[in-house]
Every structure is written in structure tokens, then in C-alpha cells.
Amino acid sequence: MNKNYLDELNEVQRGAVINTDGPVMIVAGPGSGKTRVLTYRIAHLLQHGVNPFSILALTFTNKASESMRQRIEKIAGTNARSLFMGTFHSIFARLLRVDAQKIGYPANFTIYDTEDSKSLIKTIIKEKGLDDKIYKPSTIQWRISACKNALVFPEDYAKDADLLSEDRDTRRPETKTIYAEYCNRCFKSGAMDFDDLLLKTYEVLNRFPEVLYKYQHKFKYVLIDEFQDTNQLQYSIIKSIAAVHENITVVGDDAQSIYAFRGATIDNILNFETDFPDLKVFKLEQNYRSTKNIVQAANELIYKNKNQIKKEIWTSNDQGELIEVVRTASDNEEGRWVADSIMELKNRKHYKNNDFAILYRTNAQSRSFEESLRRHNISYKIYGGMSFYQRKEIKDLLAYLKLSINHYDEEAMKRVINYPVRGIGQTSIDKIIIFAANEGKRPWDIMENIFQYDFQTRTKTLIHEFVLMVKSFQALSTQKTAFDLATHIATTTKLLADLYNDKTVEGVARYENIQELLNGIKEFVEEDLVVSEDEFVDDRTLGAYLQNISLLTGTEKETENEDCVKLMTTHAAKGLEFAVVYVVGLEESLFPSAQSLYSMDDLEEERRLFYVAITRAETRLFLTYATSRYKFGNVQFGEPSRFLKELPDSILSVHGEQNKSTAIKTSFGGTSSISGLGKLVQRQPISTPTAPRTGPSEPFVPDDVSGLTTGMEVKHEKFGDGKVLALEGNATNRIATIFFPNFGEKKIMLKFAKLKIIRST
DNA sequence: GTGGGATCGGTTTTT
């Protein structure tokens, strides 16, 4: 181990590394060496004889945990491989493999990804004869997920007056039934969704004191990265695990909290101080990453947020170049401009492709950059979007594998029972599921005893053959390695042949993907086992493989040495740094997003997101926007993002059609600012259930506001009384500008508005 | 039960 590792740290960092015992909070600004501190801290523990099996280190992304493991391995050697380090989801899945039987799940439980769980929700909605236009699966899914993360169980939901009245207002009174049935069906399928991995861990720890005791004593040191992004559920779990030794370290930055939309709450940081009063706090405020100009821009921006822990980020780096703001006429031109700029910087300076990142708000924005980069022959890589494991052909083969070791997995069954085509159609599948529901059984139970049920003779035979086939796979799973079994399944089901016969470009690609998946399984099987001293045996079975890869959502293989420009969402960029960063699509309703513009918060999360984006840059930062953009084939006009106006003029340099003052400061607050929109996106109102709320509440029943006109006085559910200043938009999407004495001017989308008309003068 | 053509609706962000 490198003896001098402590010398590389500044004083605060060193304190954060060597104070190993007791509760510690490390508040780490962007570029302050957070990862370094965390890895050195773990290495330091290892060097002082702490058993790697007793260290639990939780991160949010696979990428973060993988890079941290590598860095620790460099300092502390192969001990690093025995650490319990990974994402919340992967670590808890591993624990549940040992303990899930206690709450009635098989050790080989299936993990449902977002697609699986949405499909199940869809089936339930259909079964109940509900209209999936009103009960949109994605909305329901979102709501269920929010409930789970706030520890609101189906029983609680059915009793919660606020949630029920909200459902009544949104015309979705059956949400509670769907939620309950969804949980029931997952349980019967032996399946957990992403949220369940946390929730079931919580349940096991709560219901079985001996299990809690086991982990409390096993994990003598607990470390959490990106603590600002933990939700209530995650915090409850780690709090109880750390309760005995209280050697808990949390690292985070409230200014970089960008996951409130999935339940992350700043309360965790505040509660942490009360839950662990002996807390030592270290504030890492020196930025080693960016130029003075970039740091100043970030500071001035985040200063606009009211809610934050006070800290002063500074740097001793060079002043650096000005931050460039670029106005382009269209999304295509924006793409072209960025590609040209990359070419120029590569030619004139020493930059390589790897030095560049293009960051956007939504995945859909990548198109114009892909096109322009391809035209310039610049190699690039897009992060996010569809991962390898979400491809249809991959999911199909995986479904066979899942079904072989867990026959009850309903989603896997539906996926492959008629693929490749074997003559069991939708009607038969529906019948199986309905029989199962009527008798309180699982679809597989019906299929196993298919001759007792009313199906066509031919169908019975077909289903019977399918059942026999799946059972034969299971029998083989005890004799063959995961790889051999997978290969066997791919061939005997004719799935491989089916793809091989497809000679289209896509068909060939699909065939290759299957080969690649098989290779992956082979690698997994042949990988060395981490020797363990307790029950957490590292196994190479098919079950272990499936659970592992279900959590691999990102872009598969990390091709570190490949020299390419990186394209990703700002969310995905958190924790990363690049020499040159282009933050693109900086238009109102894109960044900040349209969603956030019409919601009640003060765009603080969007601002933090922008903060994250600009603080990724080391030397050069470009901020671009387009005044028009294609959307659904229509042209949509945009205005520069309000965030551009929040940056200090003195460090900006402005390109584009107009001079700086007009480029950024045009057309705000004008009356017809949104009139250029083509079709506005229709969206259901989303309200996240928070933890059970207190106090009596009367349901707020909004009026029909179709006749709203300028000058009327209204009452809004959240903002109170106000006066309508202006109306815009069309018949289907009307937006009112309303002045609320307590909140100022707000733009409210009438179709979602909870408004009452008080006086119509 | 299957496949092709018409029609409709939709873009945050992630494990």
C-alpha cells in the first residue's frame, strides 16, 4: 500500500479520512475530491486491519461503485474485492438472496425491471376492466413506486384520506386496488421490482430481529455516497443497520440533490444530525476541478436557491477562459455548431475526443448531435437510452432462463409462452390468467394442470408441451453450468434458429446480441469466486447471474480506453468530469423542463441540475440553445433558459445571431411566449405521495375553469388567492398567468389546475 | 392466431 497516500490530501480531506469511528458527515462540493476521500477512507480502514467483509459501502450507480472498487484495489490490493460495496439495489438483492425466504420469497426471486412491472400493471388494469387512458400504467407505476419509497403500504394507502381524495380528484379511485393487486401478483410470481429490493429488506429487518442483529454486527462500518439522493426508505434501512456501532459515514452535497423526483429528500441530511448527535462534520470546499470562472458561475447560480447548507466553494486554479453562450437557429444547427467547435478545439489545442462531453436534459435530445458528430467522423458514445439487457431478443432469452428457475414468474411466462410462435395466442394466455385469479392460484399452477381446465384440445397439448419443456430446463440447471444451460435453451427453443434465419440488418444484429449475451454468461461462470467466511457465498449459478444483470441498467461494457465524445443526460453525468463540457438545449421548457415550469416549486431542483451540469467542466464550458426545435414533426419555438440570465455577465462571452444582451435577455414575460408551441404534450397531473401527512384536510374540489377570463379572481389549492393576468394557448392547452400576492406571478396549466373561481368581474 | 395497414398519442431525469 502506498504509504504516502495521506500526503496527497489537504487538511480537511485528511481529517475526513482518518476520523474513522463514529458518525461522520462529509459535505463535499463539486470537484472537491469526494471520491478520493471516500476511497482513501475505506483503504485506510483496510490498512488498519478492518475486515473487508464488515464494511458496507453504498453508492447510487454501478459506475460509481465499480470505479471506487478499482481505486481502492490500487491502494489496498485485492482485499477490495471482498468489500460489500455496490448500489443500494445490488447489495440488498444480495442480502435478500439469503433472507427473502423468511418473508415467503424464493432465494431465486426474479427482479422485475421497469418494463416488467409496467406490463404487470397494464394487465391488472385490463383485468379490472378499467380504462387505460385514465389509469395510465406509467402514472400508476410512478405512484406505486412513490408510495413504496415513502413506506406507504397498500393497507395504509387504502386508509389515507389525502391519497384517496387525490385519486378521487384525478378520477382514479381504483388506484388503491391496483396497488394492492400489484403487490400480490409480484409476490405470487416470486418477483421483486426495484423498489421491493429496498422495501423487502426493510421488512425483513423489521420483522426479524435476529436478521437485524446479524447485519448490525456484521457491518461495523457503513458508508453512503451521494447521501443527498437517498430516500426515506433507504435511510431507514441504513440507520437501523448502523445503530449498534454507529460507525456511519455519509458523503454528499445538498446542492447536487437532483433526485427528489424519485423520493430523495433533504430531510435525511437534516435528520442525520438529530439521529446521530455526536456527528463530526467535514466540509470540503476547495474545488480542484474547474477554472475560477466556472466556479464563480456555479456559485452565483446556486446562490439563487433558498434551501441549502451554507458553504463557500473556491479554487486556486487559473481564471480560465470565459464561459461561452451560443445561440443557434435550430436543433440541427446546434448539433452542427457543437461538432464544429469540437473539431476546432481538437485541431487548435491538444484535446482528444475523451475530453468532451455533451450534456442534455432529456435523452431524446441526442439525435442532432449524433448526426453532426457522425458527419465529422468523430467517434462518440451515448450513455443511457436502451441498455443491452433491455433489448427484446435479450429479454426473451432471459425470460426463458428466469422461467426455468422460477416457474411462477408471470411476466417471463407471458413473454415466451408463444415466442417463438407455438400457437398459444393471447386468448389462451388471458384465460390462464383469469382461471388463476379466480382460484387464487398462479398461472403456472393452471398450466401444470391444464387438462383439468376448459381449453381447446390442441391448446391443452401445446401448453402441456411448454410446461414439460420448462421443467426439463429446470432439471438440467442442477447439472449444467449457467452457460451450458443458456446455450441449450437458446437452441432447443429454436430462438437462436429463429433469429439466424432473419437476414435483415436488424436480424443479424439481434443474433449477434444473443451470442454476446451467451459470452457474457460464460465470462460470469468462469470468473473467480470471492472467498467468503460467512453465508454470503459468492455463487456462479444461473440464479445469481440473473439477479446481477437485472440491476445492470446502464450502458453495458465500460470501454475506458476508447477515445470518444460522451453524450449523456445531466443526471447521468453526476460524479463525472470532463475537460470541455457543452450543456445544450438551454431553453425554457426544456431546461428547466416544461413539467417543472408548471409545478409549484421554485425550480430549485432544476437549478441544482444545471449546477451539476456546469460543474462537470474542467477548462472550457459552452452553453447552447436553439430558438426553434423539431418536436413530433412540428417546429417549436423556444426562448433562452432563465438560468442563462442568472449567470454573471462578466464571465460570459456570447456567440450567435445577436449580441449578448439580446441573445440572453430577449422576450421574457412577453404575452405570447408560448403561442409558438405546436401540440403541447398532454400529461396527467403527477403528485407524489409523501410520507403520511398530518392534520385534517378537506378535499379541494376545483371548478370547471373553461370559462376563465382575464381579470377573474381565483383560488389555487397551493398558492391561495390570485388574479388572472393573461391567458394563452389553445382550446386544449390553456395557460393562465396568475398573480398570487404571496407567491408572485405563476403560469398555470389550466387542464391540471386546482382552481376555484372566486369572482368573475 | 397471424400479419399488415391505419390510427393514435406522446418526451424529464434512474436503480
Place this chain on the structure above:
DNA sequence: CCGATCCCAC
């Protein structure tokens, strides 16, 4: 503009 879904002819 693109995918998912619906509807109808085999």
C-alpha cells in the same frame, strides 16, 4: 416523427 395499438382480412 415514431412507436404502440387497433382493426380487419386471411
